Amino acid sequence: MNKTIKSLSSRNLNRTRFVVFSFVATIVVFFILFAIYSCAGTVCFQSQLVKHSFTSHDLDRVRTLNLEGNDVLVHLHIQKTGGSRFGRHLSFNLDVDPPCKCRDAKHCTCFTRKNLIWLFNHESVGSICGLHADWTDLQNCVDPWFQRIDSGVRNYRRYHYITMLRDPVERFFSEWQHVHRGATWAGARLHCNGREATLEEVPFCFQGEDWAGVSFPEFVGCKSNLAFNRMTRMLSNLSKVNCYNRTGLDEGFVFRTMVESAKENLLDFAFFGILEEQAKSQFLFEHTLGIRFIKSLDQREDTHVAKLNMTKEMVDLVRRTNQQDIELYRFARELFHQRVVDMERRLGYTVEEYFDVYRDAQNELGTQDEQHGEEEEEEEEEEDDSGMLHGTGDERKLTHYPGEGGK
Ligand SMILES: *[C@@H]1O[C@H](CO)[C@@H](O)[C@H](O)[C@H]1NC(C)=O
Numbered sequence: 443m444n445k446t447i448k449s450l451s452s453r454n455l456n457r458t459r460f461v462v463f464s465f466v467a468t469i470v471v472f473f474i475l476f477a478i479y480s481c482a483g484t485v486c487f488q489s490q491l492v493k494h495s496f497t498s499h500d501l502d503r504v505r506t507l508n509l510e511g512n513d514v515l516v517h518l519h520i521q522k523t524g525g526s527r528f529g530r531h532l533s534f535n536l537d538v539d540p541p542c543k544c545r546d547a548k549h550c551t552c553f554t555r556k557n558l559i560w561l562f563n564h565e566s567v568g569s570i571c572g573l574h575a576d577w578t579d580l581q582n583c584v585d586p587w588f589q590r591i592d593s594g595v596r597n598y599r600r601y602h603y604i605t606m607l608r609d610p611v612e613r614f615f616s617e618w619q620h621v622h623r624g625a626t627w628a629g630a631r632l633h634c635n636g637r638e639a640t641l642e643e644v645p646f647c648f649q650g651e652d653w654a655g656v657s658f659p660e661f662v663g664c665k666s667n668l669a670f671n672r673m674t675r676m677l678s679n680l681s682k683v684n685c686y687n688r689t690g691l692d693e694g695f696v697f698r699t700m701v702e703s704a705k706e707n708l709l710d711f712a713f714f715g716i717l718e719e720q721a722k723s724q725f726l727f728e729h730t731l732g733i734r735f736i737k738s739l740d741q742r743e744d745t746h747v748a749k750l751n752m753t754k755e756m757v758d759l760v761r762r763t764n765q766q767d768i769e770l771y772r773f774a775r776e777l778f779h780q781r782v783v784d785m786e787r788r789l790g791y792t793v794e795e796y797f798d799v800y801r802d803a804q805n806e807l808g809t810q811d812e813q814h815g816e817e818e819e820e821e822e823e824e825e826d827d828s829g830m831l832h833g834t835g836d837e838r839k840l841t842h843y844p845g846e847g848g849k
């Protein structure tokens with residue numbers, strides 16, 4: 443009798459275990475399927491279940507800046523990543539004292555009380571290293587410039603690189619549209635290993651003034667078009683792949699070296715934001731650098747690209763030709779999200795709670811977030827493509843950058 447009960451109850455227990463196990467397994471499978479199917483269109487690849495593991499050093503970025511000391515922000519502006527708007531936020535919308543003094547939307551001087559320049563970007567210093575200078579160029583250009591400017595005042599500086607990234611497929615279409623409207627970035631240059639790329643290394647994609655009206659097949663048909671994998675190129679150490687002359691180098695080697703180098707450099711940035719994640723980008727920026735924006739960054743949905751009719755063939759082609767950027771962006775998004783989660787954990791509140799509760803409470807002067815000023819009404823991501831030089835009188839006339847500049 444006892445034995446029967448025991449065996450009965452043990453059978454029941456087994457059955458209960460089985461039911462619980464099945465239930466959990468079903469939920470897990472459902473969750474995985476949901477994760478796979480919840481992605482759509484160009485954002486799909488971002489949701490793939492690839493996990494990078496980052497060290498706490500990679501995630502913990504807190505660097506409270508002392509702008510009156512040796513800290514300098516260097517803004518690396520990649521075309522069509524929302525960098526112009528971000529740049530304007532840096533010079534117009536940061537809660538620093540004294541604020542930058544701006545002559546107009548694109549010409550500011552950003553000095554500390556001790557007359558030190560604390561912001562290096564196009565708005566603040568002009569085209570010192572060319573328009574849209576890349577990592578390779580900035581590494582060799584920023585410090586020598588500061589050494590001259592700061593001579594006798596500051597012996598060294600700590601550079602904090604910051605940038606914005608964007609979905610590479612959308613970024614590519616956006617660049618096509620921008621070039622289609624007549625942009626050339628004529629003031630940019632391709633500086634690497636002490637010289638600029640030659641026309642043989644990076645031939646022009648077009649003849650004449652610009653490439654206005656370029657069709658999509660033409661745009662993707664030009665092999666030397668620097669729109670391909672632009673984010674990877676602009677973030678990697680190009681000295682590692684012999685700059686722009688890849689003769690004799692294995693294609694696979696170039697691909698891997700550039701992607702790995704871009705990831706490595708990005709990890710070293712003080713901050714990078716993601717165009718599609720304005721609120722989280724702001725959250726990370728403010729907590730990482732200890733400087734706040736006066737008015738919160740807003741998310742834009744009405745981009746030029748959103749209005750484009752892209753066929754599946756076009757999207758597939760862009761994906762195939764931008765594999766480096768796709769890999770880099772996948773890595774960057776994951777790093778970004780883990781940094782957000784890590785920051786939330788350390789602060790004890792979420793991004794939403796920060797904006798809903800804590801940020802306003804911390805801001806004793808009262809928030810101006812709700813005032814959406816008229817100056818925000820301008821065209822999305824309007825770029826300075828004039829290549830115009832301005833600023834301190836220290837810059838020299840830049841030569842043309844082949845591939846994007848027209849004569
Ligand atoms: C690239 O480098 C190779 C040798 O390293 C040289 O023979 C070739 O002329 C260079 N190509 C260009 C386009 O400069």
Ligand SMILES: *[C@@H]1O[C@H](CO)[C@@H](O)[C@H](O)[C@H]1NC(C)=O
Pocket residue numbers: 581679680681682
């Ligand atoms: C870039 O790579 C080259 C070649 O590996 C290396 O010598 C150089 O130090 C690197 N540049 C920077 C700024 O790290």
Ligand SMILES: *[C@@H]1O[C@H](CO)[C@@H](O)[C@H](O)[C@H]1NC(C)=O
Pocket residue numbers: 749750751
């Ligand atoms: C996109 O397609 C829609 C419907 O087919 C059309 O009305 C619209 O004008 C197209 N837009 C562009 C920018 O071609």
